[in-house]
Amino acid sequence: MRQAPAALALAAALGLLLPGPAVTDTAGVEAIVKDERGKPVADAVVSLTAPGTATPAPRATAAAIMDQQNKEFVPFVLPVLVGTPVTFPNRDNIRHHVYSFSAAKRFELPLYTGTPGAPVVFDKPGSVVLGCNIHDWMVGHVYVLATPYFARTGEEGRARIAELAPGAYEARVWHPRLKTDTDKTTMPVTVTAGEPAQVTFSVALKPDRRPIRRPGYEGAQGGG
Amino acid sequence: MGLHFRSFRSRLVVVFLGLFALIQATGYVAVSAFVRASARHTVEEELRLASTLFARQLDVRTQQLVAATRLLSGDFALKTAVATSDHATTASVLENHRRRVDADVLMLAALDGHIVADTQEPARRGGEFPAPRLLAEAETGRDASDVVAIGRRLHQLAVVPVLAPEPIAWLAAGFAIDDRTAADLRRLSGLHVSFLAGPDAGAVVHASTLGAADRATLARGVAGARASGVLELDSGEHLVRVEPVGRDVVVVLQRPLAEALAPYDRMLLVLLVVAAAGVVLALLGAVLVARRVSRPVLTLARGARRVAAGDFDVTVSVSQRDELGELAMTFNDMVGGLRERERVRDELERTAKLKRFFSPQLADALSAGDESLLASHRRHITVVFCDLRGFTAFAEAADPEDVMRLLHDYHATIGPLVFAQEGTLERFTGDGLMVFFNDPVPCPDPAARAVRMAVAMRDAVAMLLAEWRRRGHALGFGTGIAMGDATIGRIGFEGRFDYAAIGTVTNLSARLCQEARDGQILVSEPVHAEVEALVEAKSIGTLPLRGFARPVTVFDVLGLRTESAAPAATRVTP
Numbered sequence: 001m002r003q004a005p006a007a008l009a010l011a012a013a014l015g016l017l018l019p020g021p022a023v024t025d026t027a028g029v030e031a032i033v034k035d036e037r038g039k040p041v042a043d044a045v046v047s048l049t050a051p052g053t054a055t056p057a058p059r060a061t062a063a064a065i066m067d068q069q070n071k072e073f074v075p076f077v078l079p080v081l082v083g084t085p086v087t088f089p090n091r092d093n094i095r096h097h098v099y100s101f102s103a104a105k106r107f108e109l110p111l112y113t114g115t116p117g118a119p120v121v122f123d124k125p126g127s128v129v130l131g132c133n134i135h136d137w138m139v140g141h142v143y144v145l146a147t148p149y150f151a152r153t154g155e156e157g158r159a160r161i162a163e164l165a166p167g168a169y170e171a172r173v174w175h176p177r178l179k180t181d182t183d184k185t186t187m188p189v190t191v192t193a194g195e196p197a198q199v200t201f202s203v204a205l206k207p208d209r210r211p212i213r214r215p216g217y218e219g220a221q222g223g224g
Numbered sequence: 225m226g227l228h229f230r231s232f233r234s235r236l237v238v239v240f241l242g243l244f245a246l247i248q249a250t251g252y253v254a255v256s257a258f259v260r261a262s263a264r265h266t267v268e269e270e271l272r273l274a275s276t277l278f279a280r281q282l283d284v285r286t287q288q289l290v291a292a293t294r295l296l297s298g299d300f301a302l303k304t305a306v307a308t309s310d311h312a313t314t315a316s317v318l319e320n321h322r323r324r325v326d327a328d329v330l331m332l333a334a335l336d337g338h339i340v341a342d343t344q345e346p347a348r349r350g351g352e353f354p355a356p357r358l359l360a361e362a363e364t365g366r367d368a369s370d371v372v373a374i375g376r377r378l379h380q381l382a383v384v385p386v387l388a389p390e391p392i393a394w395l396a397a398g399f400a401i402d403d404r405t406a407a408d409l410r411r412l413s414g415l416h417v418s419f420l421a422g423p424d425a426g427a428v429v430h431a432s433t434l435g436a437a438d439r440a441t442l443a444r445g446v447a448g449a450r451a452s453g454v455l456e457l458d459s460g461e462h463l464v465r466v467e468p469v470g471r472d473v474v475v476v477l478q479r480p481l482a483e484a485l486a487p488y489d490r491m492l493l494v495l496l497v498v499a500a501a502g503v504v505l506a507l508l509g510a511v512l513v514a515r516r517v518s519r520p521v522l523t524l525a526r527g528a529r530r531v532a533a534g535d536f537d538v539t540v541s542v543s544q545r546d547e548l549g550e551l552a553m554t555f556n557d558m559v560g561g562l563r564e565r566e567r568v569r570d571e572l573e574r575t576a577k578l579k580r581f582f583s584p585q586l587a588d589a590l591s592a593g594d595e596s597l598l599a600s601h602r603r604h605i606t607v608v609f610c611d612l613r614g615f616t617a618f619a620e621a622a623d624p625e626d627v628m629r630l631l632h633d634y635h636a637t638i639g640p641l642v643f644a645q646e647g648t649l650e651r652f653t654g655d656g657l658m659v660f661f662n663d664p665v666p667c668p669d670p671a672a673r674a675v676r677m678a679v680a681m682r683d684a685v686a687m688l689l690a691e692w693r694r695r696g697h698a699l700g701f702g703t704g705i706a707m708g709d710a711t712i713g714r715i716g717f718e719g720r721f722d723y724a725a726i727g728t729v730t731n732l733s734a735r736l737c738q739e740a741r742d743g744q745i746l747v748s749e750p751v752h753a754e755v756e757a758l759v760e761a762k763s764i765g766t767l768p769l770r771g772f773a774r775p776v777t778v779f780d781v782l783g784l785r786t787e788s789a790a791p792a793a794t795r796v797t798p
Contacts, residue, residue, distance in 0.1 A: 099300075101307030101388045131389030133300045139389045 028162035028196040029189055033153045033173055035205050040157025041175060043077040045143045047150035048161055048169040063087055063119055066140055068096050073130055073140025077176060079150050080142060085119035097133035104128045104144055141176045164191045173201040177208060233518040240510035248499040255495060259488045267484040271465035271477050274413045282469055289382040290367045292325045293397040303388045315341040328400040329379060332393055358383040359394050371470030373421050377402060378430040378473060406431045418476040420446055446476055520548045524555055536563035598723060600713030603663045606670040607729050608678055609737035611656035613700030637684045645677040650725055660725050663712050671707055671754035678703045678745045679784055700742025706732035707750045735769040745781040752779040759784055
């Protein structure tokens with residue numbers, strides 16, 4: 001029963017990517033993100049912008065959800081369109097104290113249970129690091145984008161962006177542990193009707209070195 | 225008895241004492257060396273142990289410091305202040321938190337390594353963090369701590385990230401290591417504690433329990449020092465152990481050698497006193513032993529001197545049973561032998577003297593001891609007088625040589641006969657001779673002995689005189705024998721004593737001798753009565769004798785009866 005609202009929230013989030021009436025089914029991009037050793041990278045966000053076209057991004061209205069489950073942020077990385085309200089439902093039987101000191105969005109949800117009444121609206125693009133004041137190991141990321149075309153990689157390092165108007169785009173990759181000096185975070189991509197365009201990013205990541213771990217953590221890479 | 229070095233006794237004492245002192249000295253030196261080595265080893269062990277404990281304590285302190293710093297870094301207010309770049313608030317929170325953990329300094333560094341806030345020296349803001357290496361270390365997620373110099377003081381510094389929840393800054397907390405810290409450690413360990421920075425090139429003593437002069441010496445001494453050893457400071461020799469406590473900082477633990485040796489010094493003093501007492505006792509013992517050894521030697525020497533002086537009554541008494549005892553015994557035996565020889569010689573001399581008066585047998589008896597025989601007393605004796613007839617005329621006419629030769633032959637002839645009958649020779653008077661019997665040793669038949677002797681003399685002298693007669697000398701031999709009481713004893717003066725018989729009987733025998741012609745043996749009637757059975761005798765009748773009021777009945781003994789005649793003498797005169 002506890003998973004049901006999460007599934008709903010996920011479905012709502014994915015709803016953004018559902019096919020609309022103006023775009024063809026087949027036009028899209030399939031991105032693969034690997035690290036320097038060729039291993040697939042999960043939780044990377046791949047986004048597309050059409051260069052030169054300063055088309056104002058549509059303001060999102062649908063809410064996104066960042067769960068707190070089992071004293072972790074779920075998902076680890078949540079990409080949202082700028083202006084998206086995000087709710088922080090606490091699904092644990094203890095309280096959490098969620099905060100962010102990030103420039104893109106500074107907020108604080110002092111100790112609470114359940115779902116706070118007002119969602120937090122992420123109105124500036126950028127990365128927002130989430131923490132919990134009483135659980136040092138809890139880290140989450142909300143990546144706020146100015147383009148509606150984005151997707152997050154899964155365990156196999158793949159992300160698929162569909163229902164695109166054919167044309168030239170710039171693909172960009174982001175990851176919480178992306179090394180700041182990585183220069184291959186963008187690459188051009190041409191979207192055509194029919195076969196989805198293939199984009200492969202090879203990124204350099206900082207080692208996952210969180211100073212304080214969740215109780216019971218066994219050293220598995222990634223974590224959610 | 226002075227202690228002359230050349231004397232046997234003092235040489236013995238010196239050798240004995242010298243040996244003992246040598247043994248004592250060797251023992252003392254050996255023990256002293258051992259004690260020193262042992263003390264040094266003890267101190268080294270102490271230092272090693274202390275440094276181990278010290279390192280462990282420092283570890284614990286470091287962990288506590290890191291934990292405390294981490295706790296502080298988790299404070300949300302601090303994070304908020306840092307994240308909002310609210311400098312005044314950040315500094316204030318830092319000062320507040322410094323007091324919470326009683327740290328000496330709290331510093332906040334930005335991720336790029338410059339100081340954002342500093343409770344100790346606010347002016348350092350914007351400068352480089354003093355231990356950038358610690359930041360790099362903290363970035364890797366490890367516990368970052370070290371002993372570093374901040375300003376002019378050493379601090380034990382821990383650096384942790386401020387997480388929000390990713391690192392937004394570095395928080396550093398430090399505890400000063402100063403003279404007070406060193407003093408605290410000294411109270412705990414009893415050792416001198418010094419902290420030096422940059423021991424490789426130009427060490428600087430930052431904190432120490434030592435005085436200023438020793439600090440400078442220590443800084444110079446440790447510059448090229450080993451991990452442990454002896455360091456000569458102004459306050460004396462120190463055993464030193466150097467232990468690193470940081471990348472560029474060492475702690476030096478040390479203890480004065482004299483302090484460690486102090487209890488052993490007392491022991492050595494006791495040892496010295498005991499050794500000295502031992503030497504004194506040994507001296508006494510040596511003197512006693514030497515005296516024991518030398519005393520019998522001296523006793524022997526004294527005895528030998530007395531023997532050399534002719535005193536043979538020496539007996540050295542040495543109770544020992546060793547070689548000296550044996551020597552003393554041999555000495556005593558030797559002196560005993562000398563004494564015996566001397567005694568025998570004396571006896572021989574005395575006997576020879578006695579033999580002037582008495583028969584050899586009697587002389588022996590007298591010399592064997594009983595001189596009381598010679599004391600004055602009255603005794604019934606038989607007296608024999610004899611002399612040569614015509615001797616005075618012969619002595620005047622003949623050559624002196626002939627006279628002396630005759631006397632010599634005469635005495636040689638009759639002398640043994642006197643002794644043969646055990647008669648007592650009272651005197652020689654030239655040609656005359658007086659012998660008596662029954663004194664000083666009583667005999668059962670004095671008259672018979674007297675007569676036998678007289679007969680033997682007459683016969684022997686007759687043969688001797690026969691030759692002289694042939695040469696024309698009218699010589700003869702007459703004898704008189706009488707019996708009666710006489711007073712007998714020693715007469716004369718010191719140096720010339722004679723044993724003499726005085727009384728009528730002597731006179732009578734002398735008169736009878738005068739009356740006797742050549743070859744006649746005239747005896748008084750009592751004598752004849754005694755020997756009647758023994759001899760052939762002819763009565764002469766009575767003779768008027770000068771000095772005697774009444775004529776005396778006289779017999780002439782012609783000769784002895786044949787030997788078959790039984791001895792008539794049964795009457796024993798006491």
